[in-house]
Amino acid sequence: MSSSAIKNPVFGAQYIAPTYGERPLTLVKGQGSWVWDDSGNEFLDFTGGIAVNALGHAHPVIQRALQRQSEKLIHVSNLFYNEPQLKLAQKLVNLTGPGSVFFCNSGAEANEVLIKLARKTGANSGNSEIITADGSFHGRTYGGISATGQQKVKTGFEPLLPGFKHVPFNNLGAVERAINEKTAAVMIEGIQGEAGIIPASSEYLVGLRKLTHDKNCLLLWDGVQCGAFRTGTFQSYERILEENPAAANFYPDAIAMAKSMGGGMPVGAVWIHEDLKDILGPGSHGSTYGGNPLACSVALAVFHEIEEKALNKNIRNIGDFLVSELTSLKDHGKIQDVRGFGGLIGMEVLGDAAELRSRLLSKGLLLAPAGRNTLRWLPPFNVSQNEIEQGLGKLRKVL
Numbered sequence: 407m408s409s410s411a412i413k414n415p416v417f418g419a420q421y422i423a424p425t426y427g428e429r430p431l432t433l434v435k436g437q438g439s440w441v442w443d444d445s446g447n448e449f450l451d452f453t454g455g456i457a458v459n460a461l462g463h464a465h466p467v468i469q470r471a472l473q474r475q476s477e478k479l480i481h482v483s484n485l486f487y488n489e490p491q492l493k494l495a496q497k498l499v500n501l502t503g504p505g506s507v508f509f510c511n512s513g514a515e516a517n518e519v520l521i522k523l524a525r526k527t528g529a530n531s532g533n534s535e536i537i538t539a540d541g542s543f544h545g546r547t548y549g550g551i552s553a554t555g556q557q558k559v560k561t562g563f564e565p566l567l568p569g570f571k572h573v574p575f576n577n578l579g580a581v582e583r584a585i586n587e588k589t590a591a592v593m594i595e596g597i598q599g600e601a602g603i604i605p606a607s608s609e610y611l612v613g614l615r616k617l618t619h620d621k622n623c624l625l626l627w628d629g630v631q632c633g634a635f636r637t638g639t640f641q642s643y644e645r646i647l648e649e650n651p652a653a654a655n656f657y658p659d660a661i662a663m664a665k666s667m668g669g670g671m672p673v674g675a676v677w678i679h680e681d682l683k684d685i686l687g688p689g690s691h692g693s694t695y696g697g698n699p700l701a702c703s704v705a706l707a708v709f710h711e712i713e714e715k716a717l718n719k720n721i722r723n724i725g726d727f728l729v730s731e732l733t734s735l736k737d738h739g740k741i742q743d744v745r746g747f748g749g750l751i752g753m754e755v756l757g758d759a760a761e762l763r764s765r766l767l768s769k770g771l772l773l774a775p776a777g778r779n780t781l782r783w784l785p786p787f788n789v790s791q792n793e794i795e796q797g798l799g800k801l802r803k804v805l
């Protein structure tokens with residue numbers, strides 16, 4: 407009898423909609439890079455809540471922000487300003503560039519704003535088409551699955567939102583051929599996350615920016631997974647372009663953010679370039695919870711901690727170390743490729759990634775799946791070198 411056949415059913419699982427399939431653990435507490443399950447087993451957690459837990463688990467700075475803000479205001483709606491929202495908007499503009507910020511609660515919602523921005527900009531000229539990349543992932547709303555360049559998220563849900571075209575990623579010629587007089591925007595992830603951690607090349611980004619300028623359409627950036635310092639820079643284009651002199655002053659027209667910026671608190675945002683800031687005018691969009699004081703005060707605390715402790719530098723160095731260690735493990739024949747930066751590293755394996763993942767789990771290391779045959783290392787930005795070495799030790803044992 408296989409071990410899964412004799413596993414006790416998890417009490418309560420029958421009440422949960424089966425969208426995520428079976429889950430291997432019930433987690434009950436965490437501390438930094440570590441989590442514990444309901445049987446007291448300890449795990450090194452490099453799934454990071456899928457690129458969310460920038461400061462790890464149970465961080466005192468987040469605890470304090472939650473405590474202090476909840477004593478004042480948790481929610482007031484956008485009928486009013488609130489101080490944490492004003493401060494966080496200013497912070498995001500300072501980190502990005504001249505523009506303004508719309509707040510929401512998740513990555514998919516942030517991408518909805520990108521899509522609405524493109525449609526509204528194009529409305530004047532009759533342009534409505536949005537070009538996105540094969541393999542991309544933009545969330546599970548109707549806009550998100552329509553934009554996503556993967557058939558598996560669309561099947562069974564037609565009719566989808568019309569007006570999306572998918573082209574191969576990192577292929578400027580393909581975008582050039584797809585752009586026509588109906589194109590309103592090109593939308594990409596700087597580093598494709600769900601597809602298996604595939605960074606855009608610097609030539610592709612520079613070329614896309616020039617092409618979209620020339621064709622008078624928007625360049626929209628899904629920075630949900632690769633943003634908020636995960637790669638060591640605030641946005642991944644800064645990291646990808648840092649050695650490309652042709653890229654000075656590169657800006658997308660709008661950037662979707664979520665995941666790491668809340669450190670675990672649901673918060674999303676869209677930075678909109680100042681040239682476009684009047685497109686979504688009064689009454690054009692909204693969110694009841696978006697920009698609530700509790701979520702914004704946590705995001706501010708996360709950014710403050712990253713800056714004060716230079717955690718962007720830490721995660722950058724950790725990522726460089728991890729890439730070089732994993733690359734040297736290629737000799738075992740099991741690891742095919744290593745991609746990414748900072749706390750967003752993809753390890754492509756030969757054979758069954760799911761099986762490797764569950765063997766690592768049984769050794770106490772949690773990694774996240776990505777694509778068909780890639781496992782993601784998504785450690786918090788304050789992870790120590792020693793913890794990464796412990797994770798590598800577990801991997802070596804399994805290999």
Ligand SMILES: *Cc1c(COP(=O)(O)O)cnc(C)c1O
Binds near residue numbers: 665
């Ligand atoms: C996770 C993710 C999303 C969706 O974010 P949610 O918060 O799950 O809605 C969108 N785009 C990218 C690139 C993502 O990684």
